[in-house]
Amino acid sequence: MEKKDIIQSVKDSLFTGVIALALFGPIVGLRTASKGEGLFITPQWGIVFILVGLCILGRFLINLNSARKTEFTFFSKFTSKLSSVTEEKAKHLAITAILFAVVFPFLPFTDRYFMDVAIMILTYIMLGWGLNIVVGLAGLLDLGYVAFYAVGAYSYALIATTFGWSFWICLPLAGVFAAFFGILLGFPVLRLRGDYLAIVTLGFGEIIRIVLINWYEVTNGPDGITGIPRPSFFGLPFKRSPDEGEASFHTFFNLEYSTMHRIIFLYYLILILALITNYFTLKIRKLPVGRAWEALREDEIACKSLGVNPTNTKLTAFAIGAMFGGFAGSFFATRQAFISPESFTFIESAIIVAIVVLGGMGSQTGVVLASIFLIGITEMFRDLEQYRMIAFGGAMVLIMVFKPKGILANRKPTILMHGDKK
Amino acid sequence: MEYFIQQLVNGITLGSIYGLIAIGYTMVYGIIGMINFAHGDIFMIGAFVALISFIIFGLTGVALPVILLLVLLIAMLFTACYGWTVEKLAYKPLRGSFRLAPLISALGMSIVLQNYVQVAQGARVKPMQPLISGGLEFFKNSEFVVTVSYLQIFIVVLTVILMGIFTYLITKTDLGRAQRACEQDRTMTALLGINVDRTISITFIIGSSLASVAGMMFVLYYGVIDFYIGFLAGIKAFTAAVLGGIGSLPGAMLGGLLIGLIETFWAGYVSLEYKDVAAFSVLIVVLIFFPTGFLGKPDIEKV
Amino acid sequence: MSNLLSVENLTMQFGGLTAIDNLSFDAKNNEITSIIGPNGAGKTTVFNCLTGFYKPTNGQMFLHKNEGKISLRKYTDFKIAHVAKVARTFQNIRLFPAMSVLENLLVAQHNELMVASGYSLFGLLNLKSYRDKEQLAVDKARYWLDIIGLTNRADDNAGDLPYGDQRKLEIVRAMCIEPKLLCLDEPAAGLNPKESAELNKLLKFIKTEKKTGILLIEHDMSVVMGISDHVVVLNYGKKIFEGTADQTKTSKEVIEAYLGVDE
Structure with missing residues (x-):
């Protein structure tokens, strides 16, 4: 590297520093805090200088060995390696993962906390798989997916508390309701261009939330719905002391009462629900409607010229995605026994979209990895909640910049003419 | 009647704020064809910079007009840096990527900015003492007295002045011409020796500065902000941009006014709880039935 | 040979601009009909009207089927391919x-x-x-x-x-919907002479073996002259000539449209 270049890159780094100072100076450096009447400012110049220093250093290092290129090749090599490994051993990996998931509750180190985290991850995996049909296969960016999650949760809660029907009746009903909402919303909006569609679905999600907050008579407003019945094991409740003349899970099987029973049952419930979602998606992808989804994602005009009805095709994707969202919602309701509009904010939609996008749109394995990574690992650092969201957003930007098709994005044809020769 | 006039005044004030934000959406959409989802958060940052500056200058005891001017300039300057950086980091590398990539990137940026401000400034709402108080009162003899506060006059007058400067900039200067050329055909503009990257950067800088002015007005008008204000305000301003015809500058202002009026009248006459639903419904209805807006150009599908 | 497609007084205006002006022509069964003309003559617009992407300002388009004739105006969007069985390819694949x-x-x-x-x-x-x-x-x-x-x-x-x-694939993909009429938008664009010759062969095969009428927009005269049974020449949205390939080659109007008038 010549001297001229070094001077140039030092100048460039210092310029970066000036910008960084302008960015962090007021917002980070001058923290506002209420004290008595009005606001006061607490300066935090130390952090600002560290941040600015890091920016200058980082920029300089990037310039120095034009690291951007090498890092990028390393990154893409790594991800394509990862893609090919997961593809080659897809069957083995899937079976191992499912086996692990099945024995997980009985592993020696598994405690209540692990189980809770695992249930949460599985819920997000299921939501991610559901949304993957809409975003990954059909290429429709839905920023209001949480609305269907909410519709599922609320319809489950309302049906279960009003009529007292069992989980196994309420669950499909909740799914049907959510799918119905999907069609209701989808019908007018699916003609829209991709980016407009994203904004409209976002608007719809917010409308549902505002209605949930304000429609006291039905939803009980911001206080939410309490006392949602817990699921039972084929009629056997998980209660410490069952009603007179009634068996409960532990008495029936002659077990010591433990709250873990219910947790383990919930765990298997969501595992099965998620696996059904996955199985269904893998199946339908190979059917004409699944191929038409992907074709629409690739080129809508070409689809029309081949006689594919775009609105109906998109509508099925939307409705099916919504249905799985609704299933996940009813699971959420029965697990929590309490729901309120607060659980269904836009940020929830954004997290699900992030899972699908980061995993690689259309990749089922990608959704699993992204959920474990985004929900699981960050769950361990709960206190750093806000940093977690910064990392989420940052990761979305980075992925779009460096690997817009997602980390795992090897698509396999849905049908082969020559068999699997590779 | 008096109540109606009061709502009209409030609506116009609110509409000015939305209009200023909407310009940022419409300009960016015009030049690179993307919805800058993070623009609402740029507005929120502008509001924070303004709030911080107000607190600092409030301690010095300088005269009010001087404070207003200084805060205006500072907010514009610092917020413009954010707009510029966001474009360079998150949008510029994506030109030519697949259709939804910029939108997803913008969504990520919006999440980053919101949580960054939450970490840096805390999650609590930030109240501020009113700086400009008092106003003119009309219809004193009737049972409902219409008040037009000095603050409302200030907001509307400032908006009109900025719009004037801005319209001049776009229609009469080289910069504006370069910008309009980029909107038409970016490759050709580059071939004619115009620095397209710089033109796009300047677009973001202008959009962000105007959003920061809206942020300052928001602080003054509502007297309380938090890290989340950008989300709703951003969506409403986007609705305004679409309603006026996305890509059209007078359209953005017109749309802003309409959204401001719809929101205040809805809140005043229909239902306060559902006032945000009004904005979202307008958004959905407009996008479905009226996607070119009032002053937009029809978008003929190229085959 | 019986008529397959009749276009009658087709007019398409965009705002004040008239892209197609009162155009009428027929395309016959088992024939290749070419539409040629200088750039901007309105050729692709004709296709977009026929295949339901644009709604013409005026005029009629009929497709003659065994059951009788059907009006293409009634079908929009995907129904053109699905119901009326008109398939198309695109200028940029x-x-x-x-x-x-x-x-x-x-x-x-x-x-x-x-x-x-x-x-x-x-x-x-x-x-x-x-x-x-x-x-x-x-x-x-x-x-x-x-x-x-x-x-x-x-x-x-x-x-x-x-x-x-890719060009050939797009054509056979269109053939998979078993169309009555196949509309090809500059299929030879960007092909080398060998590929052009293959294309000619494919189109002739479709015409004779599959009994499918073909409507062709093309600039490559070796393709047009080699395989067309009938040529329609457009300029500024108007039909200026119609005839066989040989007649077209010697037509004064056509030469003027392409080369300008010698004054």
Whole structure:
């Protein structure tokens, strides 16, 4: 590297520093805090200088060995390696993962906390798989997916508390309701261009939330719905002391009462629900409607010229995605026994979209990895909640910049003419 | 009647704020064809910079007009840096990527900015003492007295002045011409020796500065902000941009006014709880039935 | 030969601009009809009207079928291909690049396969009736791939094919919907002489073996003159000449439109 270049890159780094100072100076450096009447400012110049220093250093290092290129090749090599490994051993990996998931509750180190985290991850995996049909296969960016999650949760809660029907009746009903909402919303909006569609679905999600907050008579407003019945094991409740003349899970099987029973049952419930979602998606992808989804994602005009009805095709994707969202919602309701509009904010939609996008749109394995990574690992650092969201957003930007098709994005044809020769 | 006039005044004030934000959406959409989802958060940052500056200058005891001017300039300057950086980091590398990539990137940026401000400034709402108080009162003899506060006059007058400067900039200067050329055909503009990257950067800088002015007005008008204000305000301003015809500058202002009026009248006459639903419904209805807006150009599908 | 397509007084205006001005012509069964003309003459606009992407300002377009004639104006969007059986290709190829060659051809048989899969229900149950139908669809795809010599690339992504093969694939994909009328928008653009010759062969095959009428927009005169039975010449949205290929070559109006008037 010549001297001229070094001077140039030092100048460039210092310029970066000036910008960084302008960015962090007021917002980070001058923290506002209420004290008595009005606001006061607490300066935090130390952090600002560290941040600015890091920016200058980082920029300089990037310039120095034009690291951007090498890092990028390393990154893409790594991800394509990862893609090919997961593809080659897809069957083995899937079976191992499912086996692990099945024995997980009985592993020696598994405690209540692990189980809770695992249930949460599985819920997000299921939501991610559901949304993957809409975003990954059909290429429709839905920023209001949480609305269907909410519709599922609320319809489950309302049906279960009003009529007292069992989980196994309420669950499909909740799914049907959510799918119905999907069609209701989808019908007018699916003609829209991709980016407009994203904004409209976002608007719809917010409308549902505002209605949930304000429609006291039905939803009980911001206080939410309490006392949602817990699921039972084929009629056997998980209660410490069952009603007179009634068996409960532990008495029936002659077990010591433990709250873990219910947790383990919930765990298997969501595992099965998620696996059904996955199985269904893998199946339908190979059917004409699944191929038409992907074709629409690739080129809508070409689809029309081949006689594919775009609105109906998109509508099925939307409705099916919504249905799985609704299933996940009813699971959420029965697990929590309490729901309120607060659980269904836009940020929830954004997290699900992030899972699908980061995993690689259309990749089922990608959704699993992204959920474990985004929900699981960050769950361990709960206190750093806000940093977690910064990392989420940052990761979305980075992925779009460096690997817009997602980390795992090897698509396999849905049908082969020559068999699997590779 | 008096109540109606009061709502009209409030609506116009609110509409000015939305209009200023909407310009940022419409300009960016015009030049690179993307919805800058993070623009609402740029507005929120502008509001924070303004709030911080107000607190600092409030301690010095300088005269009010001087404070207003200084805060205006500072907010514009610092917020413009954010707009510029966001474009360079998150949008510029994506030109030519697949259709939804910029939108997803913008969504990520919006999440980053919101949580960054939450970490840096805390999650609590930030109240501020009113700086400009008092106003003119009309219809004193009737049972409902219409008040037009000095603050409302200030907001509307400032908006009109900025719009004037801005319209001049776009229609009469080289910069504006370069910008309009980029909107038409970016490759050709580059071939004619115009620095397209710089033109796009300047677009973001202008959009962000105007959003920061809206942020300052928001602080003054509502007297309380938090890290989340950008989300709703951003969506409403986007609705305004679409309603006026996305890509059209007078359209953005017109749309802003309409959204401001719809929101205040809805809140005043229909239902306060559902006032945000009004904005979202307008958004959905407009996008479905009226996607070119009032002053937009029809978008003929190229085959 | 009987008429396949009749275009009557077709007019298309965009705002104040008249892209097609009172155009009438016929295309006959089992014939290749070419529409030629200088750039901006309105050729692609004619296609977009015929295939339902634009709604013409005025005029009628009829497709003559065994059952009688049907008006194309009544069909918009995807129904042109689905109901009226008019297929088309595009000036800049529109394949599904990330999907395999075979999948591209199966999407073209979407509507039959949807019915066969019981709108996905039978497919999910993996019924034999569906699997048989799917096999038939694959066989049809193989038939066309054999003709254009791409059978061994059936499982590769369409986007990875060389340009010339993509053109041919787009044409046979359109043929998979079994159209009455096939509209080709500059199929020879960007092809080398050898590929052009292959294209000629393919189009002649479609005309004679498949009894499908072809409407062709083309700039490459070797293609136009080599295979057209009938030529319609447009300039500024108006028909300035109509006749056989040989008549066109010697027509004074056509030469003037292309080369300008000598004064």
